[in-house]
């Protein structure tokens with residue numbers, strides 16, 4: 113069936129406030145529309161600037177058929193170069209990450225500068241026949257915000273400045289630019305990328321499925337719990353006052369549960385206190401690494417960032433955990449989880465992976481398992497979409513509205 117006709121029928125039949133129909137999570141046609149209208153249009157989180165500290169440092173980001181080499185150039189700027197040779201299309205970078213003086217195509221050795229210009233193609237018929245300025249690697253758009261790298265595959269990317277203005281000052285105290293990646297785990301999630309987000313956008317499932325996470329966090333409560341909201345806000349005010357006494361002004365205005373996303377906003381950032389007794393998101397709440405960024409004290413709660421369609425991050429005073437999604441098929445999503453610590457922290461001396469990783473490692477793996485079993489249930493011929501709770505799944509409702517708005521844009 114024609115993908116657009118299928119989409120229009122599904123949108124017409126979708127009941128607001130109810131889960132998406134099965135085809136949204138299974139159909140190859142809808143998956144292609146998702147790629148075209150969301151993944152090839154919007155800003156995608158690629159990684160951290162500390163992954164490409166020196167000119168020539170790079171990592172590769174594959175998004176369906178697109179492959180980008182995210183590399184720091186000799187101009188010290190970060191470039192996103194399409195990983196397809198301008199001769200006959202060979203992938204120029206095979207490794208997932210590394211360091212290069214020049215990017216040399218392994219096929220016939222055309223070579224490119226670290227910002228993509230063609231610098232040599234020796235062996236062509238006649239020297240001087242080919243104008244090298246016309247054969248640099250194709251570029252995607254790149255923006256950096258306080259240590260985070262975003263890329264966009266569209267020819268005309270959507271606006272970014274407003275997001276940057278909101279994100280940059282709130283991200284900066286975390287010190288992402290002075291961090292390092294302490295560990296990376298790559299996961300294959302056997303579920304459509306939208307089911308992964310649906311799972312992420314509510315914490316109703318947390319008590320039953322995340323025994324570690326709920327000890328440190330309040331998110332499992334419904335949004336209309338006024339008494340809890342007052343308690344969280346009182347903690348937030350106390351943290352703010354403590355930090356202000358140290359000369360650090362931090363906005364905790366949106367402590368607690370926040371509503372996100374909406375059709376006109378693809379990013380969100382807030383800070384919220386942890387449950388008393390927990391100074392970091394670790395298994396026992398105790399510190400697992402040296403303080404990061406500008407924090408004068410450990411008890412700063414968590415910084416939380418989400419950007420649609422592929423990124424969320426939780427940061428404590430001593431470490432930060434970034435999750436990046438990439439769709440890999442109608443029922444397959446690749447999730448990369450990265451743990452960051454202060455750049456000067458030394459493994460074995462200042463931190464141990466055994467204490468740094470389990471909190472988010474377990475929580476992530478619990479979620480991937482939930483997503484896979486959710487997908488299996490949605491695949492059942494007996495599945496019919498059920499209603500979302502407005503108290504507990506308000507952000508799944510928002511997410512579904514955002515998604516339908518984005519995918520419907522021709």
Ligand code: FES
Pocket residue numbers: 197198199200201202217218219220221222
């Ligand atoms: S395809 Fe790259 S040099 Fe020929």
Ligand SMILES: [Fe+2]
Pocket residue numbers: 311312317318322478479
């Ligand atoms: Fe979860």
